[in-house]
Amino acid sequence: MKGMIDLKILQYYKPTNLEDAYQELLKDDNNLIIGGGAWLRLTNKVINKAIDLELLSNNKIMTTNTDYEIGNLVTLKEVEDHEGLKRLMSGILPKAISKIMGESIRNIATLSGSIMGKYSFSDVITPLLVMNTRLVFYKQGEVSLEDFLHTKKSPKDILLKILIKKEVGTGYFHKVQKTSLDFAVINLAITKGSKIDIAIGARPSIALKPVKAIEYINKAEKIDELIIDETVIHVLNEIKLGSNNRASDEYRKELVKVYLKRGLNEVMTDEN
Structure with a gap:
């Protein structure tokens, strides 16, 4: 039926080590690593083999002298509740996550899955873009989030962890949505640390x-x-x-005008 979402998974596989998982991923273009799976169910895909990393995954948030290290099985809710991340750049990442659907979804969806999906509606990619975020892959090693997003096709690789640099500064995040459970009409994030950074999402x-x-x-x-x-x-x-079914381009322009100016004023005021 037109408009219906039809996700099909033909095989399910639980590898016992990372190399096994990686080799299975390479065997077929339609083999896929699955994270929480919360957003995957919204796509029309035929997955030949779903590779579940449950036995290999890292579900911890670690703190080093320079970074927060977020494991690839950490849920959005765990990021939202993390005390250190609540203090980083005015807590814009936990604030952004708190606006996503209901708590039950945030307990399932993972931060890594939200990144790897490169979802246009994402409320987490926008703040992460202005927080000096790097991704650590099994084969590629460390890649900046910005470089990863610029690649047209996601690499055949396994995301191991997300690194967010500890930096003193202020931040601003705003999401416009029609209802509390809806996707964003527009979202934007600003940080001011050593420099001002801006990202616009759901465009x-x-x-x-x-x-x-x-x-x-x-x-x-x-x-x-x-x-x-x-x-x-x-x-x-x-x-x-x-433009899409949520808003026109003209409406989005007006929203960006208002909230970008408000956000820039806010980070400058907070700094002072």
Whole structure:
């Protein structure tokens, strides 16, 4: 029937070591590593073999001198409740997660699955983009989140953990949605640590950083209302906004104008 979601999994496999999992992944283009599976069920896919890493996965959040290390089986709810992450950049990552669906979904969905899916509606990719986030893969090693998102096709690899740099600074996240259980009409995140960083998500495409606008605001000797207004214009000229069944591109532009300006003012005020 038109409009129905039809996810099919033909085989299910539980490897006992990472190399076994990796080799199974390579055997067929339609073999797939599964995380929590909360978002996978929203896709129309035929998966030849679902590879479950339950026996191999890391469900811990570790703290080092420089980073938070989030294992590949850590749920969104566990990230949301983590005290250290609540203090990092004004807690924008836990705040963003708290806006996602209901608690039952957040107890199932994993942070790694939310990243690997490259979902355009994602509320977690947007704040992660402005938090110096790196991904550690089994074969590729460490890759920045931004570089990973720029690849058209996700690599045939296994995400082991997510690294988020510890940095002193302030942050802002805002999501516009029609109801508390709906996907975002638009979302945006801003941080101010050693520099100002901006990301716009649910455009309705996947989140992006307006690189030229970020360069512009960071070159300013003094960030005042004029610089903030000009930055908003640069962002709207640089980031492509589209229309879908949730909102028109014009409506999204108006939302970005309002909340980007509000967010930039907020991170500058909090710093002072």
